[in-house]
Amino acid sequence: MTSRQFRWVRPVAFLLVASLVAGCGLPRVGPNKREIYAGSVQRQGDAFIVTVNDRVTRATAVQPALGFTDNFLNAGLLGSDTISPGDTLGLTIWENVDDGLLTGATANQTILEEVQVDGSGFIFVPYAGRIRAAGNTPEGVRRVITARLDQQTPDPQVEVRRVAGNGSTVSVTGAVSGQGVYPIEAPTRRLSAMIAAAGGIAIEPEVAQITVIRGNKRAKVWFQDLFKHPEFNIPLRGGDRILVEADTRSYTALGATGTQARVTFETQTLSALEGIAQVGGLTVSASDPTGVFVMRNEPAEIANQVLGRDDLVGAQRMVYVLDLTRPNGMFMARDFAIRDDDTIYVTEAPFAQWAKVISALTGTLGAVGSVSTASSTLSGDV
Missing domain, CATH: 3.10.560.10 (Outer membrane lipoprotein wza domain like)
Structure with a gap:
C-alpha cells in the first residue's frame, strides 16, 4: 500500500465534516x-x-404601588396613657386614719403592684369594687377609685400607674435585629419608632418592605417611604403585627x-x-x-x-x-x-456561530490529518 492510496483522505474528510456541521446543530445559548x-x-x-x-x-x-389604605392612614394617634384590656396597673392607696379599710394599724398606705385589666376591660379594687379601666386613663381611673373609697374612709389618696401589658403591644417579626413583642409606649406609638425599638431592619433599606396586619386588614409599604412620605408613619394599635421582609x-x-x-x-x-x-x-x-x-x-x-x-x-x-x-x-x-x-x-x-463552525472543522480536520499522517507513515514502512 502506497501514499497515493491515501490522497483522497483529506478532501473526503473535509466533505464529511462540512456535511456533519451543516446537518447537526451546533451548541448555542438559545434562539437567534x-x-x-x-x-x-x-x-x-x-x-x-x-x-x-x-x-x-x-x-x-x-x-x-405600595401604601396604606385609609383605614390605616385615618387612625388617630393612640394616647400613651390609654388603658387596654390585658394591661397591668399599679395602685398605691393612702388613708388618713390609723386603722383604715386597706391599711394595717402601723401603716397608712397600701400598694397593689399588679392589677390586671381583664378581657372585658375591668379591674377589681377592694372596697371600690369592679371598675372599668379600658379606654380610660390612669388619671380617670384614679378619680373613680377615689370617689368610691371616699364614701368609706376619710380623704383617701390614690395613685394609679400604667404598666404596658399584652393588651397594648405589637409583634415585630422578619428581617429585624430583635424580633419580639413590644409595648406601645409614648416613644413607640408610630411605625418607624417601633421598628427602631426592635433594633432596626437587618436587610438593605432599598429592598425592605414593611407589612402591617391589623385584624383582617393588611397593607405594605417600602421602608424608605416611611421617611419620604410622613403620612406612612402610621400610629399603631394594640395587637398589630409588623412584618419586615425583602422584596421578592x-x-x-x-x-x-x-x-x-x-x-x-x-x-x-x-x-x-x-x-x-x-x-x-x-x-x-x-x-x-x-x-x-x-x-x-x-x-x-x-x-x-x-x-x-x-x-x-x-x-x-x-x-x-x-x-x-x-x-x-x-x-x-x-x-x-x-x-x-x-x-x-x-x-x-x-x-x-461561524467561529463554532470553523472550530469544529479545524478541530476535526486536525484529527483527520493526524490519522492521515499516521497512515502515510505506516504505508511508507510497508
Whole structure:
C-alpha cells in the first residue's frame, strides 16, 4: 500500500465534516433573532414583538404601588396613657386614719403592684369594687377609685400607674435585629419608632418592605417611604403585627450575558440597562447588541396601549426589542423598566456561530490529518 492510496483522505474528510456541521446543530445559548421574529403574531406566532421607543417606555413604566389604605392612614394617634384590656396597673392607696379599710394599724398606705385589666376591660379594687379601666386613663381611673373609697374612709389618696401589658403591644417579626413583642409606649406609638425599638431592619433599606396586619386588614409599604412620605408613619394599635421582609421580585437573564440566572431586584425600580449590568453585562466575544429582548406577559390594558388597540383581552405575550447600537439605544435601555418575572434574553452574534463552525472543522480536520499522517507513515514502512 502506497501514499497515493491515501490522497483522497483529506478532501473526503473535509466533505464529511462540512456535511456533519451543516446537518447537526451546533451548541448555542438559545434562539437567534430570526427564530424569535418567526414567533411573532405577524408571522402566525403568539407573541407581539415591539421595538422599544419613548412611547412604549412610558406605556410600560408601571411599578407595583405600595401604601396604606385609609383605614390605616385615618387612625388617630393612640394616647400613651390609654388603658387596654390585658394591661397591668399599679395602685398605691393612702388613708388618713390609723386603722383604715386597706391599711394595717402601723401603716397608712397600701400598694397593689399588679392589677390586671381583664378581657372585658375591668379591674377589681377592694372596697371600690369592679371598675372599668379600658379606654380610660390612669388619671380617670384614679378619680373613680377615689370617689368610691371616699364614701368609706376619710380623704383617701390614690395613685394609679400604667404598666404596658399584652393588651397594648405589637409583634415585630422578619428581617429585624430583635424580633419580639413590644409595648406601645409614648416613644413607640408610630411605625418607624417601633421598628427602631426592635433594633432596626437587618436587610438593605432599598429592598425592605414593611407589612402591617391589623385584624383582617393588611397593607405594605417600602421602608424608605416611611421617611419620604410622613403620612406612612402610621400610629399603631394594640395587637398589630409588623412584618419586615425583602422584596421578592426577580427577573431571569439568559443568553449571551455574563451570568445566566434568576436575579432578585436590588432597588425599587430597575431598568433594562441596570438589569443587564447586574448579571455582568453582555458577553464581549459572543453577544449581539442589536438583539436584546425583554419578554413578559403584559396585562391587556397595557398591551392595548402599546399596540394602539382596544380589542385585546387577557394577558398578552410581549417581546420588547432593544438595539443598543442605535444612537439612542443605551438611553432606551436605561429608561425601559424591568418588572417582576421578566426575562432578559441576549442573542448571540452571527460570527459566534461561524467561529463554532470553523472550530469544529479545524478541530476535526486536525484529527483527520493526524490519522492521515499516521497512515502515510505506516504505508511508507510497508
